[in-house]
Amino acid sequence: MNLHTKPGFSHRTKLESVREPTDEEFELFRKLVLTKLGLNWGSEKKYLLYSRLQKRLQHLKLSTFQNYFNYIHKEKNGSELQHLYNAVTTTKSGFYREKQHFEFLRREILPELKERMLRNRLKLRFWSAGCASGEEAFNLAMEAHDFLGTGLISNGGLRILASDVNTEVLDSALKGNYTAEQINNVPDEMKKRFFVSGANQQNDEQTIRTDIRKCIEFRHFNLMASEYPIATKFQLIFCRNLLYYLHPEIRELLLKKLVDHLDEKGWLVLGVTESGYNVEGLQKHSFSTYRKI
Ligand SMILES: C[S@@+](CC[C@H](N)C(=O)[O-])C[C@H]1O[C@@H](n2cnc3c(N)ncnc32)[C@H](O)[C@@H]1O
Numbered sequence: 001m002n003l004h005t006k007p008g009f010s011h012r013t014k015l016e017s018v019r020e021p022t023d024e025e026f027e028l029f030r031k032l033v034l035t036k037l038g039l040n041w042g043s044e045k046k047y048l049l050y051s052r053l054q055k056r057l058q059h060l061k062l063s064t065f066q067n068y069f070n071y072i073h074k075e076k077n078g079s080e081l082q083h084l085y086n087a088v089t090t091t092k093s094g095f096y097r098e099k100q101h102f103e104f105l106r107r108e109i110l111p112e113l114k115e116r117m118l119r120n121r122l123k124l125r126f127w128s129a130g131c132a133s134g135e136e137a138f139n140l141a142m143e144a145h146d147f148l149g150t151g152l153i154s155n156g157g158l159r160i161l162a163s164d165v166n167t168e169v170l171d172s173a174l175k176g177n178y179t180a181e182q183i184n185n186v187p188d189e190m191k192k193r194f195f196v197s198g199a200n201q202q203n204d205e206q207t208i209r210t211d212i213r214k215c216i217e218f219r220h221f222n223l224m225a226s227e228y229p230i231a232t233k234f235q236l237i238f239c240r241n242l243l244y245y246l247h248p249e250i251r252e253l254l255l256k257k258l259v260d261h262l263d264e265k266g267w268l269v270l271g272v273t274e275s276g277y278n279v280e281g282l283q284k285h286s287f288s289t290y291r292k293i
Contacts, residue, residue: 017058017063018050018054018057018058018062018063018064019063019064019065020046020050021046021049021050021064021065022065022066023043024066025064025065025066025069026043026045026046026049026065028065028066028069029041029049029065029069030045032069032072032084033084033088034247034250036081036085036222036224037085037088037089037165037222037224037246038223038224038245038246038247038250038251038254039088039245039246039247040245040246040247040248040250048088049065049088050065052087052088053065053068053084053087053088056068056083056087072084082167085165085166085167085222086166086167086168086169089165089166090241090245091132091133091164091166091168091169092132092241093131093132093133093134093135093136093241094135094182094185095135095138095139095178095182095183095184095185095186096139096185096186097135097136097185097240098240098271098272098287099185100272100286100287101238101240101269101272101287101289102139102143104269104285104286104287104289105140105143105236106143106147108285109236109267110143110144110147110148111147113148113235113236114147114148114152117148117152117157118152122235123156123157123158123159124144124148124153124157124158124159124235124236125158125159125160125161125232125233125234125235125263126140126144126158126159126160126161126234126235126236126237126238127160127161127162127163127230127232127234127236127237127238127239127261128140128160128161128162128163128238129163129223129237129238129239129242129258130163130164130223130239130240130241130242131162131163131164131169131170131173131218132164132166132169132173133169133172133173134162134169134172134173134174134176134216134218135178135182136162136238136240137160137162137173137216137218138176138194138208138212138213138216140160140236140238141158141160141212141215141216142186142190142194142212144158145158145194145212146190146193150211153215158215159215159216159217159232160215160216160217161216161217161219161230161232161234162216162217162218162219163218163219163220163221163223164218164220164221165220165221165222165223167220170218170220173218174218175207176207176208176213177198177205177206177207178195178198178205178206178207178208179204179205179206180204180205180206183195183206191206193209194208194209194212195207195208195209196209223242223254223257224250224254228257228261230261232261233261233262233263233264233266234261234262234263234266235262235263235265235266235267236266236267236269237258237261237262237266237267237268237269238269239258239268239269239270240269240270240271240272240274240288241271241273241274242271243255243270243271243274243277244271244273244274251277252277252278255277255278255279255280256280256281259279259280259281259282259292262282262292263292264292265291265292266291266292267289267290267291267292268282268289268290268291268292269287269288269289269290270288270289270290271288272287272288273288274288275288281293
């Protein structure tokens with residue numbers, strides 16, 4: 001395949017010192033991201049590999065992807081692998097992305113959980129698995145605060161685990177800063193209640209309020225790990241737009257692990273396009289929403 005013909009590619013953006021990956025080099029990386037991240041790369045991802053990593057190779061003064069592969073394996077602490085993960089993961093996210101899930105949360109999930117909180121003193125435990133830059137986790141926290149009220153939420157009434165394998169997006173999630181454009185989909189009333197003016201006034205940056213941030217624990221965590229360092233069972237897991245990128249067999253394995261971490265009658269919410277997966281032990285509801293039976 002001639003990489004020069006790919007859309008968006010031009011001689012101007014090509015860094016001459018880095019050679020395009022050969023088929024053999026691509027194969028090395030295809031296998032690496034499959035075993036380490038579960039990603040299901042076809043040959044069309046050769047361009048992605050090149051475009052997302054050429055600057056890194058240039059920075060390291062490496063001219064071929066074979067050199068880079070060797071470099072990754074020489075590093076004992078795995079820090080170059082993390083660079084690779086940050087470069088190749090797709091991290092698009094947004095507030096109220098796939099809005100129907102938040103409508104479902106408010107209409108079906110939160111009313112029932114509220115009743116259980118009041119009746120059985122249930123403590124809510126949610127997980128945003130593959131949280132990217134944090135919008136999903138903050139969105140869950142905002143909706144829960146709005147629906148349940150601060151009284152029920154405070155003192156450990158709600159804790160949200162937000163995990164991702166990409167450290168760059170996690171760093172940005174931890175800051176909780178978003179531009180005016182990024183919070184465009186947040187209703188004005190929610191903006192007023194849950195955001196304060198951020199440090200960077202130039203781009204109208206807004207910061208999530210501290211008490212909303214406090215109930216969220218952002219954690220660096222690869223879902224491919226053999227054991228999950230999580231003792232909690234969750235009433236709700238959002239794992240949207242992550243499994244889509246994985247090899248079908250790995251996807252099934254990870255789905256089983258997620259189900260293991262669901263509480264009895266817990267909910268699993270996948271991305272809206274992720275509807276055809278084989279999810280054992282769960283009953284399907286609408287919008288890629290499942291419930292443990
Ligand atoms: C497309 S984003 C989805 C963000 C959010 N869930 C949403 O739907 O808006 C997918 C996220 O999954 C993360 N991810 C991919 N593979 C992962 C893995 N093996 N372990 C943990 N996170 C992973 C990526 O780093 C990325 O931030």
